[in-house]
Amino acid sequence: xxxxxxxxxxxxxxxxxxxxxxxxxxxxxxxxxxxxxxxxxxxxxxxxxxxxxxxxxxxxxxxxxxxxxxxxxxxxxxxxxxxxxxxxxxxxxxxxxxxxxxxxxxxxxxxxxxxxxx
Amino acid sequence: xxxxxxxxxxxxxxxxxxxxxxxxxxxxxxxxxxxxxxxxxxxxxxxxxxxxxxxxxxxxxxxxxxxxxxxxxxxxxxxxxxxxxxxxxxxxxxxxxxxxxxxxxxxxxxxx
Numbered sequence: 001x002x003x004x005x006x007x008x009x010x011x012x013x014x015x016x017x018x019x020x021x022x023x024x025x026x027x028x029x030x031x032x033x034x035x036x037x038x039x040x041x042x043x044x045x046x047x048x049x050x051x052x053x054x055x056x057x058x059x060x061x062x063x064x065x066x067x068x069x070x071x072x073x074x075x076x077x078x079x080x081x082x083x084x085x086x087x088x089x090x091x092x093x094x095x096x097x098x099x100x101x102x103x104x105x106x107x108x109x110x111x112x113x114x115x116x117x118x
Numbered sequence: 119x120x121x122x123x124x125x126x127x128x129x130x131x132x133x134x135x136x137x138x139x140x141x142x143x144x145x146x147x148x149x150x151x152x153x154x155x156x157x158x159x160x161x162x163x164x165x166x167x168x169x170x171x172x173x174x175x176x177x178x179x180x181x182x183x184x185x186x187x188x189x190x191x192x193x194x195x196x197x198x199x200x201x202x203x204x205x206x207x208x209x210x211x212x213x214x215x216x217x218x219x220x221x222x223x224x225x226x227x228x229x230x
Contacts, residue, residue, distance in 0.1 A: 004160075033217065043206065043220035054219045092158060106151070107218060109160040 002027070004093050004110035012116045021113045025072050025093030031055075032074040033107060034066060037073040037088040046089075050072050050096065081117045109118045124207060128225040139224040141207030142187075150183060151218065152192050155204045164192070164205075168220040176210045199230040 013019050019083045027034050033056075034046040045058040049068035066076040078085055086104070092107035125140045131215045141150070149168045153161040167174045167190065174181045180193040194201055204225050208218040 005133065035220075042222050043208075045217045045219065057189050058217070074150060088158060092161075106166055109153075111160040112158075113159070 001038075004108050005080045005088075006091050007111050009111065010111060010114045010116075012118060013029060013055050013081050015081055016078060017081050019081060019115060021089055021115075022072045022077075023091030023093075023110060025074070025091075026108055029093035029095055029108070030072050031094045031096035032068055032072060033092045034074070034076050035090045035092065036060075036118075037090060037112070038086070040083075043090070044075060044106060046076065048057055066097040067097075076113075083117050086117045088114050121199045124205070124224045126219045126224060127222070128227070130229065131197055133197060133199055133230045135197055135228075137197050137201070137226055137228070139192045139205050139226070141190045141192070141208075143190075143207075143209045143211075143221075144188065145209075145211045145213045147185075148212065150181075150190050150209045151210070152179075152181060152190075154210060155206065155223070157203075158201075161200055161206065174189045194226075197226075197228045199228050202226060202228045212221055 004032045007022045032052045033048040035043050037043045047054055047066050048056040050067045063079045070072045073080045090109050094105040094107045094110045122140050124165055131137055147169055151166045152164040154164055155161045162192045165176050165181050167181050177196045204223045206220050206223045208220045
């Protein structure tokens with residue numbers, strides 16, 4: 001099976017612009033989660049989508065948004081970019097069962113998108 | 119704040135030696151997972167240990183979990199230069215809405 005893919009791998013934007021990142025999960029995986037990784041804050045959870053619904057959300061401002069399509073592919077969007085948004089954005093997919101309080105399954109990560117905001 | 123805290127922050131050992139990394143967390147968990155990351159790339163899942171398990175093995179990896187102390191350890195035996203990477207523990211806890219919460223990581227350097 002092909003792994004999780006993320007596009008683009010590298011991106012350079014300027015402050016005030018917006019950006020859309022894409023993630024294709026492993027075939028059959030319906031849960032997609034997004035994480036931001038920075039040297040200062042480490043790995044932080046952004047949101048999780050399951051069956052086109054946002055099921056969980058981290059503590060990020062509304063400028064960060066996402067969506068999931070019927071084929072489980074997901075996109076995240078960051079509007080009005082700030083310098084502090086420079087980070088590695090990681091997407092992970094899992095088989096995670098239907099929602100509720102079911103614990104997480106193993107998450108398989110993509111290679112990430114390196115976003116630089118100038 | 120991060121749920122998991124790894125210790126040490128950095129570790130440098132010779133090839134062939136064992137490496138032990140520790141992770142402490144704050145709340146009751148469903149499971150704890152360990153991941154490896156090579157130089158700013160994606161994370162690779164190493165092992166998952168559930169809250170009702172105490173020890174798990176996978177190849178040269180041994181993970182222990184002590185829920186009474188809210189801590190876990192990852193032991194890599196007979197380390198190789200290719201083990202050089204950052205290692206993260208991640209907890210899945212109901213209190214955090216069943217999302218993975220990562221620690222700050224341990225940077226492991228294995229010298230050949």
